[in-house]
Every structure is written in structure tokens, then in C-alpha cells.
Amino acid sequence: MSDQEFMITMKDVNKWYGDFHVLKDVNLNIKKGEKVVICGPSGSGKSTTIRCLNHLEQFQQGQIFINDTELIDDVKVVRHIRSQVGMVFQHFNLFPHLSVLENLLLAPTWVHKKPRKEAIKTAMYYLERVKIADQAHKYPNQLSGGQQQRVAIARCLCINPEIMLFDEPTSALDPEMVSEVLDVMVELADEGITMICVTHEMGFAKKVADRVIFMDAGQVIEENEPHEFFENPQSDRLKLFLDQILSH
Amino acid sequence: MATYTMKEAKPAPSTNKGVIFWLRENLFPDVKNTLLTLAGLYFLYTILPPLLNWMIFDATWSGSKEDIVNSGARWIFIVEKFDQFIYGFYPEALHWRPNLVAIICILFVFSFKYIKSIKVKIAGIILFPIVCYILISGGVFGLETVPTEKWGGLMLTILVAAVGIVASFPIGIVLALGRQSDMPILRTLCIGFIEFVRGVPLITILFMASVLLPLFFHDGIEFDKLLRALIGITLFQAAYIAEVIRGGLQAIPKGQYEASEALGLSYWQGMILIILPQALKISIPNLVGSFISLFKDTTLVLIIGLFDILAMVTLTNSDTNWLGFEVEGYVFVTIIYWVFCFSMSQYSKSIERKFNTEH
Numbered sequence: 001m002s003d004q005e006f007m008i009t010m011k012d013v014n015k016w017y018g019d020f021h022v023l024k025d026v027n028l029n030i031k032k033g034e035k036v037v038i039c040g041p042s043g044s045g046k047s048t049t050i051r052c053l054n055h056l057e058q059f060q061q062g063q064i065f066i067n068d069t070e071l072i073d074d075v076k077v078v079r080h081i082r083s084q085v086g087m088v089f090q091h092f093n094l095f096p097h098l099s100v101l102e103n104l105l106l107a108p109t110w111v112h113k114k115p116r117k118e119a120i121k122t123a124m125y126y127l128e129r130v131k132i133a134d135q136a137h138k139y140p141n142q143l144s145g146g147q148q149q150r151v152a153i154a155r156c157l158c159i160n161p162e163i164m165l166f167d168e169p170t171s172a173l174d175p176e177m178v179s180e181v182l183d184v185m186v187e188l189a190d191e192g193i194t195m196i197c198v199t200h201e202m203g204f205a206k207k208v209a210d211r212v213i214f215m216d217a218g219q220v221i222e223e224n225e226p227h228e229f230f231e232n233p234q235s236d237r238l239k240l241f242l243d244q245i246l247s248h
Numbered sequence: 249m250a251t252y253t254m255k256e257a258k259p260a261p262s263t264n265k266g267v268i269f270w271l272r273e274n275l276f277p278d279v280k281n282t283l284l285t286l287a288g289l290y291f292l293y294t295i296l297p298p299l300l301n302w303m304i305f306d307a308t309w310s311g312s313k314e315d316i317v318n319s320g321a322r323w324i325f326i327v328e329k330f331d332q333f334i335y336g337f338y339p340e341a342l343h344w345r346p347n348l349v350a351i352i353c354i355l356f357v358f359s360f361k362y363i364k365s366i367k368v369k370i371a372g373i374i375l376f377p378i379v380c381y382i383l384i385s386g387g388v389f390g391l392e393t394v395p396t397e398k399w400g401g402l403m404l405t406i407l408v409a410a411v412g413i414v415a416s417f418p419i420g421i422v423l424a425l426g427r428q429s430d431m432p433i434l435r436t437l438c439i440g441f442i443e444f445v446r447g448v449p450l451i452t453i454l455f456m457a458s459v460l461l462p463l464f465f466h467d468g469i470e471f472d473k474l475l476r477a478l479i480g481i482t483l484f485q486a487a488y489i490a491e492v493i494r495g496g497l498q499a500i501p502k503g504q505y506e507a508s509e510a511l512g513l514s515y516w517q518g519m520i521l522i523i524l525p526q527a528l529k530i531s532i533p534n535l536v537g538s539f540i541s542l543f544k545d546t547t548l549v550l551i552i553g554l555f556d557i558l559a560m561v562t563l564t565n566s567d568t569n570w571l572g573f574e575v576e577g578y579v580f581v582t583i584i585y586w587v588f589c590f591s592m593s594q595y596s597k598s599i600e601r602k603f604n605t606e607h
């Protein structure tokens with residue numbers, strides 16, 4: 001089986017919300033260390049696709065393998081997979097009743113059972129990395145959107161994940177804060193972590209992605225390396241999409 | 249091209265502050281409000297002086313019954329019957345036991361937020377009721393047993409309210425979570441219980457607890473009357489708490505559940521560490537409202553023959569030496585209730601401030 005060489009494999013994944021067919025035979029193979037950007041119009045199933053990868057959404061048909069483990073609806077399997085997959089959300093989803101540092105300590109101490117001192121050391125290291133260590137004792141609502149999203153990224157890194165999923169990480173940010181978050185993501189990309197990013201930031205895609213995937217109406221329409229993807233789109237729908245988002 | 253320099257912040261104009269400004273702004277801004285202010289002042293003028301005269305200036309505070317000369321309140325009645333109002337029929341020589349419990353209770357409540365270690369907190373929460381029960385009830389460590397029939401007055405009121413509040417809280421949380429569960433049988437059971445209890449008056453539940461419950465047990469088993477009332481009140485209160493907490497749970501954005509799941513936290517870890525702290529924080533005002541009404545509802549235990557502080561008014565007035573002192577009794581009890589309810593409401597505000605992380 002070819003699963004061995006891929007970090008993530010999706011085989012003919014189908015999903016329905018009631019009667020609505022959201023994912024249609026999605027196939028995806030992602031190698032270790034690969035950076036993949038998924039784009040497409042809203043409602044095309046891109047968020048749903050990556051949310052299936054850490055079982056926030058369940059699919060009805062097909063198979064998903066993460067790091068050789070098949071993702072099935074079983075508490076132990078799901079926990080095992082979630083311990084390797086970090087997710088950054090559009091709306092940050094930091095825990096507002098906990099300080100920044102406590103947000104970062106939660107998973108390491110409760111899920112991975114690390115000693116608190118060690119967890120604090122790791123947390124401060126990653127806060128340093130996202131350039132926000134001086135805010136460690138503030139509460140999330142005291143920070144700007146860009147700072148919150150960087151904390152959210154640090155929170156994921158604390159569990160030392162093999163894979164990072166980004167679900168439109170810059171869509172809820174004020175324009176002047178987008179770049180501080182993208183900068184952190186670019187740095188991460190350079191370190192060889194496997195990344196799947198749903199985003200409309202085409203500049204980021206061009207700069208970082210090994211591969212760009214275009215989805216529409218629950219299907220993968222086109223995938224290519226970034227240069228070809230943007231310069232030489234094949235399908236009409238991708239051409240139209242690129243026209244619309246790059247025209248201004 | 250035009251350029252601009254940054255401006256310094258200026259102080260607000262002097263007409264914008266001070267006592268006169270406040271008065272004009274708040275009491276006499278226009279004709280309508282001025283009339284309302286004057287009407288309000290007149291109302292206070294007619295009410296306050298007679299009330300103060302009766303309660304304080306013309307009141308009889310000490311001495312014996314024969315010393316009553318003034319037309320004001322005869323507080324000597326309260327002084328005379330004070331022990332009964334507070335302790336009911338609890339033996340006088342043993343009053344130090346409820347007193348000690350009260351002191352422990354106050355120390356516990358006020359030191360609680362300064363205790364750092366979670367383990368000490370949990371140990372305190374578990375040990376505290378046991379110590380209180382042993383002290384009040386006796387029967388071990390050479391403490392004389394005081395049967396529950398002798399408990400009464402304010403002591404009983406606080407005891408019933410405290411047990412109702414403390415015991416109903418965890419049950420309410422479980423019911424609220426059960427109501428939101430994915431498991432259909434559990435959910436149906438929780439909804440059924442909540443809706444049944446909320447559809448029945450507390451009096452009915454107390455009657456059921458005191459009259460119906462013993463029918464289910466064999467003759468030999470004697471179920472304490474107070475215990476039955478406590479179980480009834482706890483279950484009643486739990487249903488209301490469950491609905492208050494459900495409101496809080498529904499206010500938590502879906503993203504919080506998703507983030508805690510994505511980090512790999514289990515259902516209970518997510519609930520205890522992420523969701524419940526936030527849901528409870530939102531629910532504090534409603535929870536305290538619910539606790540305050542429970543505190544007042546405890547007077548209903550009168551109908552199953554338990555004498556709380558309100559029942560003591562009637563009881564003390566049946567003393568042939570002290571007939572016709574109901575008014576003083578009721579006013580006294582009103583003040584006691586108000587002090588307790590107001591303190592609870594203030595305590596809740598201080599907790600709200602403490603948990604506020606929005607600043």
C-alpha cells in the first residue's frame with residue numbers, strides 16, 4: 001500500500017449534511033513535510049475537508065489515514081490522531097477565561113500528561129517564537145486579533161504536532177494584522193512541519209505552498225504546483241475564480 | 249497637499265463636573281423630571297419620619313414587658329425570644345455548637361478564594377459539611393445527640409437553604425449536561441425530570457416527600473422528616489439550576505467546543521476545564537437569583553411541621569406572656585431575610601468581578 005509514504009491519505013471521501021452532498025469523492029495524498037494550500041469559493045467544502053482530518057466533522061463514505069492510522073469513529077483512535085494534528089481556526093477560539101499561558105498549558109498537561117514546569121518551558125519557548133512572550137499573563141480578550149491568532153498557533157505547537165491545519169487563519173483579522181500571522185506561518189513552513197492551509201491569501205500560497213488545490217462544489221477540481229496553478233490554470237472554473245480574486 | 253499636527257488632549261470643560269452639575273443633570277434636567285424628583289422627595293417625607301420614629305426613636309429596646317411606655321416598636325420581645333428565633337428548640341447549653349458552625353462557615357466562605365491549592369479546596373468542600381453535621385447533630389466524639397425535631401429558627405432556615413444550594417448545584421450541572429447529551433435515553437430522562445419538577449409547586453413536592461415517601465419504605469425504616477424535606481428541596485432546586493446552567497451552556501460559542509476537541513481534550517476534560525467555567529460565569533446572576541428565591545422558599549417547610557425562622561413568629565406569639573407581638577416579629581424576620589439575600593447578591597457581584605477577564 002502506498003499509505004506508507006504519505007502523511008495524510010484521503011480515499012474517496014464522501015460526506016452529506018442531511019441530503020446535501022458536501023464532499024464528493026475527495027482524494028488527497030499529502031507527503032510528510034508538504035505544504036498544501038486549499039482554495040476555492042465559499043461553500044466549496046474546503047473547510048469541511050480539513051475538519052474531517054481531525055474528526056471535527058464525520059464523513060459517511062471513504063477512508064482517511066493519518067500517519068498510517070485509519071481515522072475511525074473510536075474515542076482512542078480519535079484522541080491518538082488529535083494528539084498529532086494541530087488546528088488553527090478562523091476565529092482563534094482561544095479560551096477567554098484562561099490567561100494566554102494557561103491556554104498553552106492545557107493540552108500538554110491534561111492530554112499529554114507533561115509535568116507543569118516542563119510544559120511552561122515549552123509554552124514560553126513557543127510564545128517567544130510567535131513574538132508574544134511578554135503577553136503570557138494577559139487574557140485573550142486583551143490582545144489584538146493578530147496577537148490572538150499567533151497565540152492560537154503557539155497553542156497548537158505546544159502539543160508538538162506532525163500536521164498543522166489552518167482554517168482560514170487570516171479571514172477574521174483586520175487588514176494590518178494579516179501579515180504578522182502570515183509571517184509566523186511562513187517561518188513554520190520552513191521547519192518542515194506538514195501544513196494544510198485553507199486560505200484566500202494567494203501571496204502566501206505562491207510563496208510557501210508545494211501544491212495548491214482548487215475545490216468547488218465539494219470536489220477537487222484542480223491541483224498543481226503554485227507557479228503552474230496561477231499562471232496556467234486548466235479548468236474554466238479555476239480561471240474564473242482566479243480572475244475574481246486577483247482582479248483587484 | 250495638506251499636513252496636520254497631532255493635537256494634545258484637553259481637560260473637559262469645568263461646567264461638566266461637580267455637585268451642581270450632577271444635580272442638574274440627574275435630578276432637575278427638565279420640567280417633567282423636576283416634578284418627578286419633587287414628588288419622590290414628598291413621598292420619602294411622608295414615609296420616612298413615621299417609620300424611623302416607630303423603629304428607632306420611640307422604640308423600647310430593653311428592660312421587661314412592664315417598661316413599655318412608648319408607642320414605638322417593642323423590641324424587647326425580640327430580645328426576650330432571641331434564642332428561639334435563632335436556634336429554635338435547640339438546647340440552650342449546646343448553643344455553642346451552631347455558633348461554632350457559623351464561625352467556621354464564615355471563615356470558610358471568606359478564606360476560600362485565598363486558598364491556592366485545588367486539593368485543599370476540594371478537601372475543604374468535602375470535610376466542611378461533615379464537620380457541620382457532626383457539630384449540629386452530635387452523637388459522636390462524646391457530643392450529645394440533638395434530634396432534628398429540636399432544630400429550628402434561623403439555624404434551620406440557613407441549614408435547609410445551604411443544603412439545598414450546595415447539593416442541588418452538582419445535580420443541576422449533571423442534569424443540564426444530560427439534557428444536551430447525544431444519548432437519547434439519558435436526554436429524555438433528564439428532560440422528563442426537569443419538566444416534571446418545574447411543573448409542580450414546591451409545596452406539592454414537600455408534601456410528597458413527607459407523606460408519600462414513607463409509604464414506599466417498610467415500617468421499620470424511620471426516615472427523618474428534615475431529611476425528607478431536604479431531599480425534596482434539593483431535587484426541586486436542581487431542576488431550576490439545570491435550566492439556568494443550560495442557558496449558560498448555550499451561550500458558549502461552538503468554537504470553544506471545537507477548540508477543546510481539536511486539542512485532544514476528552515469530553516469531561518473539555519467540560520470541566522473549558523465549557524463549564526465559562527457557562528457558570530455567565531450564569532452567576534441567574535444562579536444567585538435562583539439561590540435567593542430558594543432561601544425564601546425554605547419557609548415552606550413550615551407546612552410539614554418544621555419550624556424555621558418565619559414559623560417562630562407565630563410560635564413565640566402563642567406564649568401567653570407575650571401575646572400580640574407579631575408586628576415586631578415579622579419586621580425582625582424581614583430584616584434578617586433582607587440581610588441574607590442582599591449579602592448573597594453582593595457576594596455574587598464580587599465573584600462576577602473576580603472572574604471578569606474582559607478588561
